Amino acid sequence: MRTRVTELFGIEYPIFAFSHCRDVVAAVSRAGGMGVLGALYFTPEQLETELAWIDEHAGGKPYGVDVVMPAQYEGADLGDAGELLAKLQGMIPERHRRFVNDLLERHGVDPLTEEGAGHYLLGWTDATARPQVEVALKHPIALLANALGPPPADVVEQAHQHGVKVAGLASNARHARKQVEVGVDIIVAQGTEAGGHTGDVATMVLIPEVADAVGPDTIVLAAGGIGRGRQLAAGLALGAEGVWTGSVWLTVEEADTPEASRDRLLAATSRDTVRSRSWTGKPARMLKTAWTDAWESPESPGTLPMPMQFMLISDALRRINRAGAGELTTFPVGQIVGSMNQVKTAAQVIYDLVEEYVETMERLNTLTDS
Amino acid sequence: MRTRVTELFGIEYPIFAFSHCRDVVAAVSRAGGMGVLGALYFTPEQLETELAWIDEHAGGKPYGVDVVMPAQYEGADLGDAGELLAKLQGMIPERHRRFVNDLLERHGVDPLTEEGAGHYLLGWTDATARPQVEVALKHPIALLANALGPPPADVVEQAHQHGVKVAGLASNARHARKQVEVGVDIIVAQGTEAGGHTGDVATMVLIPEVADAVGPDTIVLAAGGIGRGRQLAAGLALGAEGVWTGSVWLTVEEADTPEASRDRLLAATSRDTVRSRSWTGKPARMLKTAWTDAWESPESPGTLPMPMQFMLISDALRRINRAGAGELTTFPVGQIVGSMNQVKTAAQVIYDLVEEYVETMERLNTLTDS
Structure with missing residues (x-):
């Protein structure tokens, strides 16, 4: 497969895999996609350990880091x-x-x-996320993603100085445009069906809106509800140049769930x-x-x-x-959880995605034969 | 375009258009899709008038009727x-x-x-919807759709005796299977982004689930968030053989909105x-x-x-x-309303859908060239 993101990063498949688990990140990158490590739960020291491990185990393939710098939160003016x-x-x-x-x-x-x-604060304040960015940029990461609103402009600049592309998650067209304004390279347009922080507009409606809003110079990835090849094809049909997945990696063999x-x-x-x-x-x-x-x-x-x-x-x-009060335990997960019925390796998930994508394209191409 | 539904109904495009307005229904069918008249707001006598008008204005093209027979409602046992x-x-x-x-x-x-x-009761009780079915089956309709839950088995049988195919809306895989059990021919799998009565699972996740649940013998149409060619392509990619649209027809020139x-x-x-x-x-x-x-x-x-x-x-x-208290006025409409920014004729909407679909397929096919 070849889209602007596969060219940009030198990856085989335009499939991005968000995970808090380093094993998953490395396995996806090795299998031809791009693993992106969620840094939220790590102190800067822990993050350093995780990234050093990935550097050793990703087989030289590109990977990314995802931080959470919300544009607005209570106490944003309260210092360190x-x-x-x-x-x-x-x-x-x-x-x-x-x-x-x-x-x-x-x-x-x-x-x-x-x-x-x-x-308590995790990485989702400016004060706690910035040290994570510092650590991340010391590693050969290919992508820095921000999961809540536009990242601060100086962080974008710093990443670019390191040759690192910046992605921002957006759940509506207005937010996507704001991110482009601060210099974000890739918009992850995420529909309401996604796990974790999410807006109210569904992927089906959101992707064309965001793609039109940011224009052809900005790369859009489709997120929300994507876990199999038909959904990869649908995401690309809607105007994205790749897909951003998360939930499906929670149940793979490599996951520490x-x-x-x-x-x-x-x-x-x-x-x-x-x-x-x-x-x-x-x-x-x-x-x-x-x-x-x-x-x-x-x-x-x-x-x-x-x-x-x-x-x-x-x-x-x-x-x-x-x-062990299971009835109270909850996890961020998207609606695709209904299709996660089997434990597979991360590589198998990638191969299944691509295989069903190819079948889907063959099927679609028969519809216009005449 | 050619899918099982275009073959089944002898239509040019696998695009179904739900509307309460007869002008829209006839215009869509004339343009190569299939118009489906929502009967909900009509008495049996009014419905007779509307269908007689469509018979005259659809140019001999197939059209359908949509009734609302909920499987369960308060007072279902209370007689006439x-x-x-x-x-x-x-x-x-x-x-x-x-x-x-x-x-x-x-x-x-x-x-x-x-x-x-x-x-007050509109057509959404068994007692009020059945007379609508009686009226509809006296006309040369090609499709009888039911908008809430599985239609009663005897209604399905009656339709089949008239050579009329039956479609049922479903917002989850379990309901879709129930509908197939009572003999429904076509499942309209409708995601949460749709206007009107709707479930909570998004189209992106729902369509593959429903298609897998009902198996290859049942035709699935994708509904929810579909108003342009990219979404038509996405719906087909997800496993549907056509799309069911509604909201986009509210703002066409022919609509009585x-x-x-x-x-x-x-x-x-x-x-x-x-x-x-x-x-x-x-x-x-x-x-x-x-x-x-x-x-x-x-x-x-x-x-x-x-x-x-x-x-x-x-x-x-x-x-x-x-x-004229506009601030209180509301309408059933889906999230695609954000893409409805221009008044067009119904025929133009169909042509735009098909044109963008063709462009989308061309774009998708370049992604696997190598």
């Missing part, structure tokens, strides 16, 4: 990470803490205590996800569970803005996992 | 239409009537009175729709307005089950229209 954290902690209402405590108690999970503070979680993903149907603010404060598609239901219930105090919602719930999530 | 109506009226809570009255009053629309009872409404549709973006129960009691995608907002507000009493919600609001809708 330590200061920010303390101030934001004070802004979480007691009512919300009580709601989370009560919910966990009802499900037999130990109530929250003050011990064991996690990495815990077995219980993997089994639930394999069993879930396309109707088992919901777009909820209960994870980060911004709408994100995830597995519908007692957790997402509780936040929609009449007793819900409503969610807090990013990044306070995750600060509020991060201890709770760790306790839920520790207690 | 008159009896049903009276009993259901008594089941509408006073709190709901007050909410609607207050909402209209806040917007300066005259409060509801008892005068001028409308056609009031000018003020048409202008609002032309101006709306893909983000201006919402899936709401405020129209019929079942989730339907429509233009997001002060009306849909009110039903989502903390003051909302919640919506009633079908068909009581429409009974509750039908007088209100007529009064809103009469008062």
Whole structure:
């Protein structure tokens, strides 16, 4: 296959694979696609370790890194990470803490205590994402992606100085245009069916809108609902020059997804996800569970803005996992989860995508024979 | 173009056009697609008039009729239409009537009175839809479609006896299989981005799921988010053998859409729709307005089950229209509304769809040249 992105990166297939797992990233790149490591959950030191590992295992193939620098969040003006954290902690209402405590108690999970503070802010503030960018740019990455809104213009410039292309996720045409204005090279147009942070417009409608809005000079990748060859073909038909996938990599052999979680993903149907603010404060598609239901219930105090919602719930999530309270466990995942019914290697997923794509093109070409 | 549906119906393009307007239905069929008249708002007598007109104006080309026979609704066991109506009226809570009255009053629309009872039940009960089917089968229709759930098996049989194919709308794979079990010939797999009654799974994910679920003997049409050639190509890539469109016909020259409404549709973006129960009691995608907002507000009493919600609001809708209270006016329409920016003839829409489809296929075919 040959599109502008395969030429640009020297890859065989225009298939991008977002994953938090380095094994998946390296395996996809080796198989001819491009693995993109989600940096969100890593400290700069951890990220350094992960990228050094990928450098050794990607067989010299290009790979990317994805950070989360939201254009807007509560406390954006509050200085460095330590200061920010303390101030934001004070802004979480007691009512919300009580709601989370009560919910966990009802499900037999130990109530929250003050011990064991996690990495609350993750990488989704300017203060926490920038050090990740610094680390990433020391490695031979081919792509720096930003998952929420346009990245700061100076970050784009810095990447370009390192010869690194910049991709930005956009869920509507207006946001896509904004990203192009700050110098983003590749727009990942992501439909509502995608897992994680997502907008409300479906991929079918979004891709042509974004492609028209950014014009022919900007490369568009289709994201949301893509996990098999027919969807790869559909994404390209809609005007994209490649596809951005995420959910499908959660259940591959190389993924570090815990077995219980993997089994639930394999069993879930396309109707088992919901777009909820209960994870980060911004709408994100995830597995519908007692957790997402509780936040929609009449007793819900409503969610807090990013990044306070995750600060509020991060201890709770760790306790839920520790207690194995599966009915509360949730994961960001898209509607394609309904098609993820079998554990395969990452390479097999790539080959199946390409094989079904080729079959699809053969079928389509018979429709206009006459 | 040639797929199983073009062969089956002897049409030029596998493009189905749902419309409540006879002029659109006839124009689409004349242009090589297949027009399908939505019967919902017509009494049997009115439907007879509309179909007689289409018989005269479709130039001998095939057309279809779409009825709404929900598998389940409140009062399904309450006998004939008159009896049903009276009993259901008594089941509408006073709190709901007050909410609607207050909402209209806040917007300066005259409060509801008892005068001028409308056609409250419309065609979406078994008792009201069957007479429509009787009328439709007296005409040379090629297709009988049912918009909500599987049609009763005896209706399918009756249609088949008249040589009429039966299509059923489905928003998930399980419902599609049920429809095949009662003998439906064609599944219209409709994604969440569609206008009107719709499920929560997006077209991109739904079409391959449904196509796999019903197997190769059943024809699948793709619906939801389809209004241009790239989307036609995407729908076929996903595994459909044709596309079912609706929203795009609201703004064509032949449509009887009031000018003020048409202008609002032309101006709306893909983000201006919402899936709401405020129209019929079942989730339907429509233009997001002060009306849909009110039903989502903390003051909302919640919506009633079908068909009581429409009974509750039908007088209100007529009064809103009469008062020209545009901020409350809403229409069922899909996310493709963002691409409806220009008034064209129905024939032009068909030609544009086909032209962009051909361009898309040419572009796709260059991607695998090597």
